Amino acid sequence: MSNSLRKVLVIGGGGREHAIVWKLRQSKRVGPIYCTPGNAGIARDAICFDAPWGENFCELVRRALTLGIDYTIVGPEAPLAEGIVDAFEKAGLKVFGPSREAARLEASKSFAKEVMQAARIPTAMAQTFTDAKEAQKFARKLGPPLIVKADGLAAGKGVTVAYSLEQAYEAIRRNLVERQFGAASERIVIEEFLEGEEASIMAFTDGNVILPMASAQDHKRLHDGDIGPNTGGMGAYSPAPVVTDELMEEVRETVFLPLLEELQRRGIVYKGVIYAGLMITEEGPRVLEFNCRFGDPETQVVLPRLRNDLLDIVEAVCDGRLCEHHLEWDPHVAVCVVMAARGYPEAPEKGAVIEGLEDVMLDGRVLVFHAGTAQRASDFVVAGGRVLGITALHTSLPRALHLAYQEIQRIRFDGAHYRRDIAHRALERLEGGAD
Ligand code: AMP
Numbered sequence: 001m002s003n004s005l006r007k008v009l010v011i012g013g014g015g016r017e018h019a020i021v022w023k024l025r026q027s028k029r030v031g032p033i034y035c036t037p038g039n040a041g042i043a044r045d046a047i048c049f050d051a052p053w054g055e056n057f058c059e060l061v062r063r064a065l066t067l068g069i070d071y072t073i074v075g076p077e078a079p080l081a082e083g084i085v086d087a088f089e090k091a092g093l094k095v096f097g098p099s100r101e102a103a104r105l106e107a108s109k110s111f112a113k114e115v116m117q118a119a120r121i122p123t124a125m126a127q128t129f130t131d132a133k134e135a136q137k138f139a140r141k142l143g144p145p146l147i148v149k150a151d152g153l154a155a156g157k158g159v160t161v162a163y164s165l166e167q168a169y170e171a172i173r174r175n176l177v178e179r180q181f182g183a184a185s186e187r188i189v190i191e192e193f194l195e196g197e198e199a200s201i202m203a204f205t206d207g208n209v210i211l212p213m214a215s216a217q218d219h220k221r222l223h224d225g226d227i228g229p230n231t232g233g234m235g236a237y238s239p240a241p242v243v244t245d246e247l248m249e250e251v252r253e254t255v256f257l258p259l260l261e262e263l264q265r266r267g268i269v270y271k272g273v274i275y276a277g278l279m280i281t282e283e284g285p286r287v288l289e290f291n292c293r294f295g296d297p298e299t300q301v302v303l304p305r306l307r308n309d310l311l312d313i314v315e316a317v318c319d320g321r322l323c324e325h326h327l328e329w330d331p332h333v334a335v336c337v338v339m340a341a342r343g344y345p346e347a348p349e350k351g352a353v354i355e356g357l358e359d360v361m362l363d364g365r366v367l368v369f370h371a372g373t374a375q376r377a378s379d380f381v382v383a384g385g386r387v388l389g390i391t392a393l394h395t396s397l398p399r400a401l402h403l404a405y406q407e408i409q410r411i412r413f414d415g416a417h418y419r420r421d422i423a424h425r426a427l428e429r430l431e432g433g434a435d
């Protein structure tokens with residue numbers, strides 16, 4: 001099979017998966033790409049299908065075996081936390097992503113904390129609780145502002161920044177007494193509040209070698225000025241100017257390498273992408289969280305800058321040969337602005353017809369990644385909360401921003417919402433936004 005084209009399956013159906021599929025499409029060694037469930041935009045680059053996963057992913061495994069899939073790439077955290085990688089590997093399939101045990105770095109914040117503490121990775125001082133009274137006692141000791149985190153996966157809603165003890169007690173009660181997020185609320189982590197600028201660094205790893213990717217910064221809040229509810233992410237840019245070369249090296253040395261060593265010590269092989277969400281404080285970088293997968297929308301700005309063939313990297317990760325590679329980056333700046341549906345994130349309205357997609361200048365500098373879209377007759381319609389990600393690449397951040405905002409105006413749908421201030425902090429850092 002060494003000269004034949006590879007068949008790749010991508011699991012997921014958001015902007016991140018569209019960016020992965022788009023990047024794979026550029027590889028001369030990739031043949032058919034399948035995606036489940038995919039979306040209306042992905043369907044232009046890949047064969048999308050809906051399939052029940054089945055108990056322990058047995059239906060999906062059967063499908064992958066029938067299709068003769070060579071490599072599977074898993075986008076979202078939920079199937080990783082449920083053991084999709086273990087199920088695929090048991091069936092002899094090659095799959096890009098961490099095992100269920102390794103994915104606990106994202107699926108359990110108390111586990112991640114314990115690993116960080118054991119590996120002496122810089123992070124906020126914290127303790128884990130199952131008892132509300134004990135949790136309150138610690139909150140009093142820490143004093144506001146402080147952070148209360150549900151232990152398990154809570155779709156980005158599990159973190160409370162408490163500016164008063166009352167708010168902290170309320171968050172403790174919602175989790176430990178009311179079980180707001182079900183089993184994810186059985187345990188909480190309470191930690192000190194860190195001040196600084198946030199940045200994300202994702203890295204490829206095969207369990208032995210770690211290759212950090214270009215830095216990125218996302219925008220979690222719904223509205224301009226970082227107000228409103230937390231979302232999956234309303235936009236991103238790469239690189240993040242706050243992450244200097246020295247800082248990148250510091251994160252490699254003090255976060256990624258000790259993390260891998262600690263996991264190895266525990267007999268856990270981590271394969272795929274590890275994502276470190278960082279707070280860059282005056283005392284240096286501190287880890288806020290680990291994710292066990294590509295970030296979304298970060299992937300929509302990082303993969304367009306990656307010069308390597310993604311299949312080469314995926315193969316090397318799966319086969320434990322990442323040491324043979326190094327990553328190369330396009331020096332252009334990438335910006336992604338997310339268009340969301342009315343009502344996102346609580347109750348996004350579906351069904352609006354999306355117009356103007358054909359007017360966007362798609363010359364390689366502007367990319368439109370689909371997230372919540374579906375095809376209805378000849379129309380694209382809104383089918384999810386985050387609808388589209390408009391990525392623009394240019395020689396400077398102001399130019400990339402200008403291009404992204406120029407092109408996004410061509411796209412229209414009823415209820416469309418997007419932030420107008422993506423990358424505002426980076427612009428301030430670039431001395432008042434001078435080009
Ligand atoms: P997480 O899911 O753990 O990354 O938390 C979500 C968001 O909460 C982060 O992106 C930060 O904005 C904020 N956050 C989490 N932990 C802290 C902390 N220790 N100090 C300040 N802000 C935090």
Ligand code: GLY
Nearest residue numbers: 218233295296297
């Ligand atoms: N954008 C944050 C995440 O992917 O978790």
